[in-house]
Amino acid sequence: MTQAPIKNTDGTSIESQPRLREAKWTWGRIWTRYRYGIITVINLSVFFAIWQWFASSGRVNPLIFPEFTDVLRTLKIGWFGGGNLEGFNNRMLADFVIVKNFWETLKIYSLAMVIAIGCGIPIGLAMGGSKWLDAILSPYVWTLSSLPRIAIYPILLLFLGIGPQIKYAIILSTAIFPVIINTWAGVKTTDQSLINAAKVFGANKSQVYRKVVLPYTLPFVVSGVQLSLSRGLIGVVLAEFLSGATTLGGIGWLVFRSAAAFNSPLTYAALMSLAVFALILVQGTRSMEAKIAPWRQATTT
Amino acid sequence: MAELSTSNVGRPQSSVGKEEMSPTGPKPLIVTENMTCGYELERERKLLTALVDISLTVHEGEFMVLVGPSGCGKTTFINVIAGLIKPWKGTASFNGKPIVGTGPDRAMVFQDYAIMPWRTVLQNVLLPFELRDHGISKKDADERARATISDVGLGGFEGSFPHELSGGMRQRVGIARGMVTQPKVLLADEPFGAVDAMTREVLQGQLEMLVMNAGQTVVFITHSIDEAIALGDRVAVISHRPGTIREIVDIDMPRPRLAEGEITGDPRYGELREHLWSLVKDEAFGAKDLPFHEDPEA
Numbered sequence A: 001m002t003q004a005p006i007k008n009t010d011g012t013s014i015e016s017q018p019r020l021r022e023a024k025w026t027w028g029r030i031w032t033r034y035r036y037g038i039i040t041v042i043n044l045s046v047f048f049a050i051w052q053w054f055a056s057s058g059r060v061n062p063l064i065f066p067e068f069t070d071v072l073r074t075l076k077i078g079w080f081g082g083g084n085l086e087g088f089n090n091r092m093l094a095d096f097v098i099v100k101n102f103w104e105t106l107k108i109y110s111l112a113m114v115i116a117i118g119c120g121i122p123i124g125l126a127m128g129g130s131k132w133l134d135a136i137l138s139p140y141v142w143t144l145s146s147l148p149r150i151a152i153y154p155i156l157l158l159f160l161g162i163g164p165q166i167k168y169a170i171i172l173s174t175a176i177f178p179v180i181i182n183t184w185a186g187v188k189t190t191d192q193s194l195i196n197a198a199k200v201f202g203a204n205k206s207q208v209y210r211k212v213v214l215p216y217t218l219p220f221v222v223s224g225v226q227l228s229l230s231r232g233l234i235g236v237v238l239a240e241f242l243s244g245a246t247t248l249g250g251i252g253w254l255v256f257r258s259a260a261a262f263n264s265p266l267t268y269a270a271l272m273s274l275a276v277f278a279l280i281l282v283q284g285t286r287s288m289e290a291k292i293a294p295w296r297q298a299t300t301t
Numbered sequence B: 001m002a003e004l005s006t007s008n009v010g011r012p013q014s015s016v017g018k019e020e021m022s023p024t025g026p027k028p029l030i031v032t033e034n035m036t037c038g039y040e041l042e043r044e045r046k047l048l049t050a051l052v053d054i055s056l057t058v059h060e061g062e063f064m065v066l067v068g069p070s071g072c073g074k075t076t077f078i079n080v081i082a083g084l085i086k087p088w089k090g091t092a093s094f095n096g097k098p099i100v101g102t103g104p105d106r107a108m109v110f111q112d113y114a115i116m117p118w119r120t121v122l123q124n125v126l127l128p129f130e131l132r133d134h135g136i137s138k139k140d141a142d143e144r145a146r147a148t149i150s151d152v153g154l155g156g157f158e159g160s161f162p163h164e165l166s167g168g169m170r171q172r173v174g175i176a177r178g179m180v181t182q183p184k185v186l187l188a189d190e191p192f193g194a195v196d197a198m199t200r201e202v203l204q205g206q207l208e209m210l211v212m213n214a215g216q217t218v219v220f221i222t223h224s225i226d227e228a229i230a231l232g233d234r235v236a237v238i239s240h241r242p243g244t245i246r247e248i249v250d251i252d253m254p255r256p257r258l259a260e261g262e263i264t265g266d267p268r269y270g271e272l273r274e275h276l277w278s279l280v281k282d283e284a285f286g287a288k289d290l291p292f293h294e295d296p297e298a
C-alpha cells in the first residue's frame, strides 16, 4: 500500500516548506550529540596519561611496565616500519614485526574458523534432526566441549607434533563446539506449534525442515558463530603460546616471546593490536543477530 | 466490512449437495466414534489420557462449538481432526475416510497463533499456497491473500513482521491464514481469544455471514458461552480431563444472530446461557484430579 504524501491543511506539500529550521550550534547541542565520543576520548586520554605518568615515575621496572610513548613508538615500527631502532630496547623488534605476525595469526585463524563453522553447522543440524546421531555423538560433543581444551594438548602434541597442524587442531577444538551446540539447540527447541501449523497447511518432512526448522535455528547459529569466533581467538593465541616457533609464530607468539625477552613495549604493543582486533570482531558480529533475526530481539525485550 | 470477500468465490455450496437431499438429512462430515486419545509423556514415562470415548458427528455446513474447562482436551480433539495426532482407540473419519494425516480441506486457526516470525503478514498468509497446490495461480493466490488480510482488518500491514504487531493482530494473521484457502472445514481453536472486543464482534459477524452464505463447516473452540451461543449450531460441553462429552446443546435460535444486533434480549438466549453456564460451571469447579493413566487400556 502506498501512502498519500502528507499535506498541510492548506493543501501545500509539507516538503515545500522549510522543515525544521537548522538549529544553531551551541555547546549544549554538541554535547548531547557527541557526548559518548567525547567521554570515550577523555576517558582514554586520562587512562594513557596516568599510564605514562606512572611508568615514567620510576616506581615500576620498565622491563615489566613500559612507558606509553614507548609502546606507541613500537606500534608504529611494528605496523608501519621505518624504525630508528638505535638506543631503543630492540630485542625482537624489527620493522613490520607486528603486522607480519598479525597476518600469520589471521591466516590460520580465518581458515580454522571457516572449517569450524562449516563443519559445526551441519553436525549440529544433523544431531538436532536425528535422534540416532544425537545419541551417538552427544557423549563426545558434551565431554569435549566441557573439557578444558588445554588438557588435550599433550595428546595432540604426540599425534601432530609441533607445526601448523596443532594450531588448527587447538583452534578447531575450542571453536567448533559452540556452533554445534547452538545449532543443535535451535533445532531441538523449534516451536512445536509452528511445526504443527506447517504440517496442517501441507508441509512434508523436508518442507518442515526448510521452512520452519532452519529459519528458526538461524539466530541460534548466529550466536553460536559469535561465541565460536571469540573462543577461536582464545584458541589461536593459546596455540601460538604453545607452538615452538622461532620466528613468525603469530601475534600470540609475539606477546609470549617478547615478554620472555623482557621487551615489554613490544608485548604491550602486540597485546593492544590483538585487543583492537578482538574488539572489532566482537562488535562487528554483535549487530549480526539483530540484522539477521530482528524478531528475536523484539521478543526478548 | 460487511461480508468476507472470500465467501462465495468458487466455493462448493453445501446446501445444494445431493447428500443434503437424501432423506437422512445433512451429510456427516467429521465423525468420531468412541475415540480415546492422549499423549505420551516421555520424561515421566507415562501416558496422559486427554479425551475418552468421544463420539461426535459434525455435519456438512454445521457450526460445532466446543466448550469446556482448560486442559479438558479441546485442542487435542481439533488436532485429531486436523490429522496431527492419532487416536489411541476408536476412530476419527473425515468425509467417510479415516483421518490419516492433514489435508487441504481442513485448515486450522491456532490458539497460540503459530505464525512464522520471520515471515511478513502477507508471506504468512501465503504459506498454505506455498505448501500445497490449491489449484489457483500465484497471482490469484496473492490477490486472495491480500483480500483476506484486509477482511480481518489488517489492510496496510501486509509487509509487517509479526513482532511489529499486537497480540490481537497476530491472531488475525492466523485467522487469515486459516481462511485464505477457503477450506471445507475450518478448525478454529479459540480464534478470537486475544482479539479486542470490537474487532471480535466484527470477525464474529463475518464468520456468521460465511456460515450462512457459503455453508462453511466450522469446529470452533471458545471459552465464552456468549460466543458459543452467538455462533454455534450445536455446543458440545466437554467435561474436565480426561474429557468426555457431557452434553450437546442445540442452539435453536434463528440466524443471523449477530447482524441483527441484539440476541441477548431473546428469552431463549437467557435459557440457553443459563443451561450452558451450569454445565460448564460444574465441570470447571467439580474437577476431580485424575491426572495420569498408566495404561490407556485401563
Ligand SMILES: Nc1ncnc2c1ncn2[C@@H]1O[C@H](COP(=O)(O)OP(=O)(O)O)[C@@H](O)[C@H]1O
Residues within 6 Å of the ligand: B039, B040, B041, B048, B050, B068, B069, B070, B071, B072, B073, B074, B075, B076, B077, B241
Ligand atoms: N503435546 C502434549 N504433550 C503432553 N501433554 C499434552 C500435550 N498437549 C496437551 N497435553 C495435555 O493434554 C490435556 C489436554 O490439553 P488440551 O487439548 O490442550 O486442552 P484444552 O485445549 O482443552 O485446554 C492437558 O492436560 C494438557 O496438559
Ligand SMILES: [Mg+2]
Residues within 6 Å of the ligand: B074, B075, B076, B111, B189
Ligand atoms: Mg486449547
